[in-house]
Amino acid sequence: MAVDLNYEKDSKERIPYEHYLEVYQNADPKEISSRCDVPYDAEKQEFTVSLMGVSYRISWPEYNVFHIGDDGSVSPIIGWYPLEKKPNAKILVLRYLTEGGAAPSTGKFLTYREIPWGEVYFKQFQGRCLFRLAFGFGGKLDAFREIMERVGAQAISSGDVGYELEFMKGLFVRLILWAGDDEFPPSAQILFSDNFPAAFTQGEDMAVVGDVTIDMLKALAAK
Known part of the structure; x- marks a missing residue:
């Protein structure tokens, strides 16, 4: 194309x-x-x-x-x-x-705040990615599971539902959801394998990773 x-x-x-x-x-x-x-x-x-x-x-x-x-x-x-x-x-x-460049991961995962410049841009990431994931799928856990299984993600034992997805070769993201209840709204976390800062040099890049991933979830949920 x-x-x-x-x-x-x-x-x-x-x-x-x-x-x-x-x-x-x-x-x-x-x-x-x-x-x-x-x-x-x-x-x-x-x-x-x-x-x-x-x-x-x-x-x-x-x-x-x-x-x-x-x-x-x-x-x-x-x-x-x-x-x-x-x-x-x-x-x-x-x-x-x-x-960027390829680099091995140690197996550790980082929150957005732990990546370079992440603390500075966290509020934007929270609105663009964490809230969007939580309120888009916190009440649709079965749909979230189905999509993640369809794209080959691996289930992990975090949150109410969690999956690990290979975003690009050797670069993994973890999407974690908590459904919430009568007292608390749904919430979400997105973690990045610790080789992301070698692949992408700006905090904005990881926000785009979140955007692109959630866009995929929403597009496939509509199919």
């Missing part, structure tokens, strides 16, 4: 997208492949990148994106392909490819 985001001239996403696209187009694809641990086919000039259980072919230098079926063909897997259409997902992956 060709890059056609239909940005308005004053779009807050247009300028960063164009900036990171220029960096990407002038980068060495072999260096990107090595630094980010993503396969690169030099003959086809394509990376293969995984996002939330879906593999995508990403061309270089054009940054055209196509999702890949299990047999290698272009066919649906889960029916939600943000990297083809969503500007925030496109910019996030561009930032990873141009500035």
